[in-house]
Amino acid sequence: MTRLLVECTYVFEHPKVNSGIQRVVRNVIRELPEADETVECIPVAMLDGTLYQVHSLAPLDPRPHSPLVRLRILVERAANYFWLGQRTLEKRRPFRSSPWARRLLYVACRLFAFAFLSIPLRLLDRILGKQQPAPVRATPLEHRAGDQLVLLDSSWHADFFPLAERLKSEGVGIVSVIYDLIPLTHPQFCDAGLVKVFNHWFDWIAATADGYVAISETIRDEVRAEMLRRIGPEKVAQRWFDYFHLGSELDLVEDGASVEPDLLRMFKAKAPVFLMVSTIEPRKNHGYLLDAFERAWAQGSQARLCIAGRIGWKCEALVERVRQHPELNKRLFMFNDLSDKSLEYAYSHAASLVFPSYVEGFGLPLVEAMQRLSLI
Structure with missing residues (x-):
């Protein structure tokens, strides 16, 4: 029996985020077929160098966030407001008319943000990252040679590349789901950090994945063309390319919920x-x-x-x-x-x-x- 290990790490860690990719991930996980004699589909998350079988994407504990999680949310929110305020301030006098004043403001804001926002966020991430996932939501899973790891979630921000490479070296196939190449084809619309991270991620999947599944025929063709440019026709011929169509369910409609x-x-x-x-x-x-x-x-x-x-x-x-x-x-x-x-x-x-x-x-x-x- 072939096991499809369907990766959903980001949605597992961020159950309240519900933009396009997260919506797709939830719908795919919800519609995974029951195991039969040939294929078993298993939702998985890759956390701290360990593979977990996911039993629930949604938090099962109705209690509010822990104090540390609430603190991190507050600090991150403060950081967003801080930089929004900095951008607003630099458009006013004297910063608007003086490059030196704008530079001084930027340096002062960077120093303040590093000391009072970035360092606390990093410390909180380190502390929270060491916490084990709730046992009722996920349990460790032993991989097998012949398993196929399907990278369904937004993995370009992930830190599980070493784990995926180890799984591949031990006989697990790697399949990458690709939603678009916008950071490569239209970088002017993206954050500079995302462009860099996405480019690094694409190099990684070009070298690591055995196959690629896009969310449209057009994206599939764009992926193949980008692969040809990066790794050449000989290596591209060793990979396979396919696509699937997305659904349109609004997956977080709750019974009894009210309209704003x-x-x-x-x-x-x-x-x-x-x-x-x-x-x-x-x-x-x-x-x-x-x-x-x-x-x-x-x-x-x-x-x-x-x-x-x-x-x-x-x-x-x-x-x-x-x-x-x-x-x-x-x-x-x-x-x-x-x-x-x-x-x-x-x-x-x-x-x-x-x-x-x-x-x-x-x-x-x-x-x-x-x-x-x-x-x-």
Whole structure:
């Protein structure tokens, strides 16, 4: 019997994060078939150099986070607000007009952040990283020669490369699931750190994986072309390439959950609501969309724009533009932490989805909207 070890480390460690890839991982894990005589599918997490069988992606303990986890959340939140404040401050006098003043501000902020934010975060990560996963959620798993490790989750930020290499040396096949190559093909839309990490990760999977499964035929072809460029046709011929289609389930809709009151109030008005669902980042092109709606509003349109998505990177100016907009909570709305229940409601009641993104690996909101809206 072949065992497929389906890796879901990031979602296991971050059960509340629910963006596109995490949604895909949860849906795939939930739909894994029962074992038969030929194949057994086992969800796994790779933690601190050890392979674990995952029994539950969701936390089973209803108690609140431990004090250390709550402290880390607070410190990370403080760091985000600190750097947002620094970027806002450097746009004001005297920093706006003086490169030396901006440099001095940056150095002072870096020193402060290193001492009071970065060091505490690293210490907390080290302490929390040594904690064993809850036994009811995961138990150690012995691998076997012939197992196939499917790297389903967002593994470019992972630290399990040495473990995966050891498993491969002991007869375990490695299969990499690839969602897009945007940090390679469109680096201008990504954080510089992500571009570097992703490039290193791609070199690693090019050398390590035996096969590659993309989430669309287009991405599969892009992956093969990038492999040809990096490792040449002879080695590419030794690998295999395939793809699969994503679903559109909103997997965290809870029975009895309520829709956010502000969202309900927004949809009570008769004017149509146009919905934009995505992380707020340059690639998604929110600025262009807002420009278009401002022109429509100037001509008397009562159509409303609802932006739904968490705040990402390189978007400080856009977020500030929305928050200071005269139409905010009138014809312009922004929700940064909608539950799946609220998102389901928004899809079901919007006049249309609008999606002006520059580039996508798949464009999951399009598929989600196709199941719930007649106009996209």
